[in-house]
Structure formats: structure tokens, C-alpha cells
Amino acid sequence: xxxxxxxxxxxxxxxxxNHIKIANGELCLKCKDKVCTFICPAHVYDWDEEENRISVGxxxxxxxxxxxxxxxxGNIKWDYPRGGFGVSWKNG
Amino acid sequence: MENFDVIVVxxxxxxxxxxxxxxxxxxxxxxxxxxDYPGTKNVMGGVLYTQATNEVAPDFWKEAPxxxxxxxxxxAFLSKDEILTAGYRDPAWGQAPNYNAHTVLRVKFDxxxxxxxxxxxxxxxTETLVEDLLYHGDDVVGVRTGRSEGDLGAKVVIIAxxxxxxxxxKAGLAKPLRPENMAVVVKEIIELxxxxxxxxxxLEPHEGATIELFGDSTAGMMGxxxxxxxxxxxxxxxxxxxxxxxxxxWSPNDLLEHLKAKPYVKRLxxxxxxxxxxxxxxxxxxxxxxxxxxxxxxxxxGDTAMFVNGLNREGSNLAMISGKIAGNVAAExxxxxxxxxxxxxxxxxxxxxxxxxxxxxxxxxxxxxxxANPHLLGEYPExxxxxxxxxFTADGTPKAKVFSNIMDxxxxxxxxxxxVKDMFNAWRALK
Numbered sequence: 001x002x003x004x005x006x007x008x009x010x011x012x013x014x015x016x017x018n019h020i021k022i023a024n025g026e027l028c029l030k031c032k033d034k035v036c037t038f039i040c041p042a043h044v045y046d047w048d049e050e051e052n053r054i055s056v057g058x059x060x061x062x063x064x065x066x067x068x069x070x071x072x073x074g075n076i077k078w079d080y081p082r083g084g085f086g087v088s089w090k091n092g
Numbered sequence: 093m094e095n096f097d098v099i100v101v102x103x104x105x106x107x108x109x110x111x112x113x114x115x116x117x118x119x120x121x122x123x124x125x126x127x128d129y130p131g132t133k134n135v136m137g138g139v140l141y142t143q144a145t146n147e148v149a150p151d152f153w154k155e156a157p158x159x160x161x162x163x164x165x166x167x168a169f170l171s172k173d174e175i176l177t178a179g180y181r182d183p184a185w186g187q188a189p190n191y192n193a194h195t196v197l198r199v200k201f202d203x204x205x206x207x208x209x210x211x212x213x214x215x216x217x218t219e220t221l222v223e224d225l226l227y228h229g230d231d232v233v234g235v236r237t238g239r240s241e242g243d244l245g246a247k248v249v250i251i252a253x254x255x256x257x258x259x260x261x262k263a264g265l266a267k268p269l270r271p272e273n274m275a276v277v278v279k280e281i282i283e284l285x286x287x288x289x290x291x292x293x294x295l296e297p298h299e300g301a302t303i304e305l306f307g308d309s310t311a312g313m314m315g316x317x318x319x320x321x322x323x324x325x326x327x328x329x330x331x332x333x334x335x336x337x338x339x340x341x342w343s344p345n346d347l348l349e350h351l352k353a354k355p356y357v358k359r360l361x362x363x364x365x366x367x368x369x370x371x372x373x374x375x376x377x378x379x380x381x382x383x384x385x386x387x388x389x390x391x392x393x394g395d396t397a398m399f400v401n402g403l404n405r406e407g408s409n410l411a412m413i414s415g416k417i418a419g420n421v422a423a424e425x426x427x428x429x430x431x432x433x434x435x436x437x438x439x440x441x442x443x444x445x446x447x448x449x450x451x452x453x454x455x456x457x458x459x460x461x462x463x464a465n466p467h468l469l470g471e472y473p474e475x476x477x478x479x480x481x482x483x484f485t486a487d488g489t490p491k492a493k494v495f496s497n498i499m500d501x502x503x504x505x506x507x508x509x510x511x512v513k514d515m516f517n518a519w520r521a522l523k
Contacts, residue, residue, distance in 0.1 A: 003345045006280070006369035013128075039337055041278045041344040041371035063133065064371040065256040066276040066344075069269045070334050079258070080126060083238050084219030088132045091281045091325075091368050092198030 007042055007060055015085035020044070020058045020067075021077040028054050028075065039070045063087050095245035096122045098422045099235055100214075100252055101222045101259060103130030104198075105140075106394025106411035107252030108205045109148040113419030114250075115212035119426060121419075122244065123206070123214055124237065126221045131202030134254075135372040136408060137279065138320045138327045139302060140201065142191040144409035148416050149208050153188055156204050159195040159322035160300025161186045164293070168356070169473040170308040175356045176473075176480050177303075186299045195300050195320045195327070197281070225249060225263055225390070232263070232389040247431055248389050248422040252415060255373040255395040257383070265392055266383035271334035272463065273377030273398075275315055278344040279329025280352075282364035286324050292360050293321055304405060307473025309351050313340060314462055314469060316405070317351050319360060326361060328352065331374060333463075344371065376402045379456035385443070386436035391418040401451050403458060410448045417442045454522075461521035465514065467506070475505050 022028060029052060036045040036054065042062045048055045063086055068078040080086070098114040100107045103125035115121040127133040139162065145152050153161075163186040166179035184190045206216050226234035226243055234245040251259050255274070260266035286297065293301045300321040309317035315332030330348050337344065351357055375381070375398040382398050385391060393399070394411035401410060418439055425435040443449045462468055479498045489497070502511065 001366055003369075006345070006366060009366065009368055010370075033338070033341075035338045038341060038343045039276065039334065041276065043343075043345075062371040064276060064373050065269075066274075066334060066371070066373060068256075069271050069274050069373070070276075070338050072338075074268075080221055080256075083126045083221040084128060086133075088128055089135065089199050089368065089370060092131055092134050092136075092200075092202070092370070 003043060010062065011088045011090055012059065013085050013088055014059050015081045017082060018056070018058045019079050019081045019086070020056050020061065022054050022056065023075050023077050025053050027073045031073065033072070035070045035072065036067045036076060040067050061086065093234070093243050093245050095234075096120050097246070097426050098122075098248050098250065098419070099124060099244060099246035100250045101235065102252035102254055103127070103206055103216065104134050104202060104252060104254060104394060104411065105205065105408050106415040107250065108202065108209050109412040109415030110250045110252060110393055110419040110422070111209040111214040112148055112212045113416045114422050115209060115214040117420060117423030119423050121214040122217055123209060124217045124220050124222050124235065124244075127218065129203055129218050130206035130216060131199040134198040134202050135279070135370045136198055137277070137318050137329055137405065138195045138197065138322070139193050139405065139408070140196045141193050141406065141409035144412045148412050149205065153191060153194070157196070157200040159197060160295075160298065161191050162193045162195060162302050163295070163299045164301040166301065166303040168303055168305040168309075169476050170305055170354060171474040171477040172308060173355050174477040174481065175354070176476050183296070183299070186296070195302070195322050197322060222253070222259060225259065230388070232387070246389075247426050248391070250415070250418050250422060251390065251392045251396055252394050253396050255375050257396050260383055260392050260396050263387065263390055265385070265387060265390070266396070269373075269375075270377070271338060273375065273381050274334045275331040275374045275376045275402075276334050276337060276344050276371065277329055277331030277374055278348050278369065278371045279327055280348065280366050281322070281325050281327055281368040281370075282361050283325045283367050284361075284364040288363070289321050289324070289326065295321065305351070305357075307469055309354070310469065311340065311342065311347065311350060312466070312470035313337065313342070314466065318405070319357065325367065326364060328357070328361060333376065374402070374407070375400050376459065378402070378459045379449070379452040380460075382449070382452065385440045386433060388433045388436065389431045391421065391436055391439050393418045399448055399452070401455065403455055404451070406451075413446060413448055414443060417446070457521040461517060465517070468514065471505055475502050
């Protein structure tokens with residue numbers, strides 16, 4: 001089963017406000033491993049070759065917080081979505 | 093501004109236990125939860141311990157939404173397609189009141205526990221995110237929520253915000269999380285008919301089992317995998333330290349698929365339908381990473397306080413007991429009129445007298461030991477499996493030769509002095 005199909009099973013109440021920000025895009029340019037692009041369980045982060053930046057699909061965030069801990073330069077400003085928004089587990 | 097005696101931030105097992113004990117002691121108590129209702133933001137592997145839960149909600153098993161009582165706990169050591177297992181089973185664990193633990197699904201269970209808090213007199217405020225504590229000078233006097241005019245007053249605030257310790261950091265109690273102290277865990281809920289689960293795990297209809305897997309199940313990284321039986325589903329998950337995952341370049345979902353593809357695991361899950369995919373952080377830093385647990389008018393409980401005993405995969409019980417103690421201390425401090433740091437310090441004293449900090453202290457050297465010796469989860473499962481295969485193989489080799497071959501194999505993989513050193517260091521780490 002592909003990750004996209006698994007994520008399709010997750011229930012979200014998507015906020016129109018983005019709760020994830022890359023603080024400084026310059027740091028991403030210099031970042032060698034780009035840990036966020038593989039360690040996020042929901043693959044929220046992707047390296048955009050054309051725009052030379054990390055693209056953030058905050059709508060699919062599972063709210064674990066791994067990206068914030070894993071980013072070697074502490075460059076991901078990740079907060080919880082506003083109350084009532086974001087992931088809403090069915091089983092937990 | 094509405095005022096409470098006690099405000100609890102977060103509706104998980106720690107926060108709800110705190111609210112229950114504070115409300116039962118007559119405190120005007122509120123739980124502030126960012127989800128639709130307590131449970132919808134909460135994830136764990138799935139084991140709930142009876143003794144701790146019973147202290148918070150007596151005779152909970154009579155009405156709480158539980159999955160299955162755990163009658164068997166199995167350990168498995170994986171090396172490629174090979175597996176060595178050991179388990180303990182006691183059917184008596186399947187009968188009230190002898191339960192030791194149950195599997196649960198947190199969305200259902202936490203909602204039920206929140207109902208117990210409401211019955212005790214607490215108010216649950218949902219869909220509300222606490223953004224910061226409210227101060228009057230240096231004194232904490234409540235919380236600031238994301239709602240307009242959302243300030244709420246409190247004599248004591250109990251921080252039960254979970255692994256992501258935003259508020260504990262803002263309050264100067266905790267430090268930002270480090271990748272070497274946190275495990276990222278993903279799990280799937282896989283639906284299967286109950287009779288299939290019972291056949292595959294050799295269970296009676298009301299019984300449950302757990303398997304923890306080590307070694308190749310986390311590709312040798314520091315972490316564990318688990319398979320737990322629910323009523324009509326199986327929870328299967330894998331967790332490893334964030335720093336190991338970063339260094340090795342693993343994606344959590346790939347690691348889960350790696351586990352699910354193991355022949356032994358595959359057969360247990362076969363034909364099931366995945367119903368949900370979940371992710372969570374687990375604080376695994378242990379005793380050395382426990383934050384400051386209190387200040388004037390504030391206490392920190394559960395995952396936020398790093399109360400997880402990874403070795404025994406205990407967490408929900410540490411959370412509930414720390415919550416219960418904090419709720420009681422809050423009530424006593426408010427009644428006696430001393431909510432100073434001194435008044436709150438009783439919380440830490442009682443935790444140190446309980447298994448919560450005693451167990452974490454006991455294993456304080458274990459995490460650094462395993463981290464400094466990554467071969468333990470790489471080479472040893474391999475050595476164990478090879479030794480088992482040689483022992484069980486009937487190929488005409490005289491048994492005396494088999495035993496010396498096993499020793500040769502072990503010494504080849506890990507030198508004699510290395511083996512002795514590992515044993516000595518393991519003993520010292522647990523001493």
C-alpha cells in the first residue's frame with residue numbers, strides 16, 4: 001500500500017491558515033541531507049527543483065512534530081493548527 | 093475573564109487523570125483540549141495498564157471501551173527472514189480483576205476517560221489551543237487560548253500538552269526537544285475478523301496478545317516495533333530514534349513497510365484491510381531529560397515530563413499516575429493557600445517516591461548505553477538467530493561440534509572480549 005493511499009484514510013479538518021513555516025529559505029539551499037523530505041511520516045516536505053525551495057503541504061500534516069525536532073538548523077517553525085483544525089483520528 | 097481553580101492543558105491520559113483527581117477534591121477544574129473532543133489528537137501503540145488506570149477510574153473495565161486484555165506478551169528478535177521468539181502467557185490475565193493490561197484505541201478510550209472527568213465535576217473545553225500561560229509579574233495566573241477574549245484564569249495550571257512541549261518551554265521549565273531523545277513512531281490499524289485474530293495468535297474470543305520486535309524490524313536502529321491485537325483489528329507499528337532515522341536516511345513509512353514484509357509479520361496481517369495510518373513522537377530520553385517539573389502555580393505531567401519507560405514500553409501508566417498526583421497536589425496547595433514553588437514541590441517529592449521516577453532512575457544509564465553501542469540491536473539479534481538455527485539443525489554434525497561452532501560464530505561476529513565487555517556494561521547500566 002502506497003503512502004498516498006494511507007494518507008487518504010486520515011480524517012482532516014483542514015485549516016485555511018498554514019501552521020508550518022520555513023524560517024529561512026537560504027538555509028535549505030545549503031542543507032545537504034534535507035532530512036525533512038524523508039523523515040516526515042506524511043511526506044509534507046518536498047524539494048522543489050524549479051523554485052529551489054522546500055514546498056510544504058501542511059494540509060496533510062499528522063501533527064507528530066518530527067520535522068521540528070529533526071531539522072538540523074531548527075529552520076522549521078511548526079506550531080499546532082488552530083483549535084478544532086488539523087488531523088482528527090478515527091481510532092488513535 | 094472566567095476563573096478556575098485548576099486548568100489542565102491537554103486531554104490525554106495524564107491531563108484527564110489530573111482533572112479527575114482535582115475535581116474529585118472539590119476544585120473548579122477545566123481541561124482545555126485542541127481536538128474536537130479528547131482522543132481525536134491522541135496516539136499510542138495501544139497498551140493501557142490496569143493498576144494505574146484503576147487508581148484513576150476504579151473498576152474501569154466494567155464500562156470503559158477496551159479492546160482485549162493482554163494474556164500473552166511476546167518478544168521477537170528479527171534477523172532478515174529469521175526470527176527468534178520468547179513469550180509469557182497466563183490466561184488468568186484475561187479475567188477480571190486479575191487484568192494486567194488491555195489494548196485500547198485512544199480515540200474511544202480517552203473520550204470515555206473525559207466523561208469520567210465530567211462526572212467528577214470538571215469542564216472540558218474543546219477545539220481550543222492554549223498558546224501561552226498568563227502571568228501577573230512572575231506569577232502564573234492562567235492561560236491564553238487562541239479564541240478571541242480567550243484568557244482563562246487559574247490558581248494552578250497543569251501542563252499535559254503531550255510530547256511536543258511548547259508551553260513547558262515557554263514557561264522556562266523544559267528545553268527544546270533533541271532528536272536523540274525522541275522516537276518517531278508510525279502505526280497502522282489493520283482490520284481483520286475477530287476469529288482470524290484469535291486463530292493467528294492462539295487466543296480465546298475475549299483474549300489479546302502483544303508482540304514487541306527488535307533487531308532487523310527497525311533495520312538495526314535504536315527502536316522497537318510492535319503488533320497488538322484489538323477486537324477486530326491489529327495495531328502494527330514501528331518507532332526509532334529521530335537521529336538514527338535521519339542518519340540512516342529512513343522514511344518512517346518505509347520502515348513500517350519493511351517490517352510488514354517480514355514473513356512472520358506478513359502472515360499475521362494477511363488479508364487485513366488498513367483502516368488508518370498514524371504518526372506520533374515518543375519521548376525516550378529517560379531520567380536525564382526530565383524537565384523542571386514545577387514552578388509557582390504550574391506542574392508538568394505525562395509525556396511533556398518525559399515520563400516514558402521505553403524498556404518496559406510503559407507510558408500511559410506513568411502519565412496517569414503523574415496526572416493523578418499533580419491533581420491532588422494542586423487541590424492541597426489551593427486549599428492550604430500555598431501555590432508557591434514550595435507548595436508545588438510536593439509533586440516532585442511524591443513522584444520520586446513512586447515507580448514513575450524510581451523506574452526512570454533505575455534505567456537512567458540504559459539509553460546512553462544502547463545509544464553508544466548500536467551493534468546491540470544489530471549484531472545480537474543476528475547472533476541469536478544463527479545460534480538457534482545451528483542448535484536446531486539436524487545435519488549429522490555431532491552436538492559437541494555444534495556447540496563449539498556456535499561459540500566460534502559468536503566470537504567471529506563479536507570478539508570474546510567484546511562479548512564480555514557488552515555483558516559487563518549491560519550489567520553496569522542496569523545496576
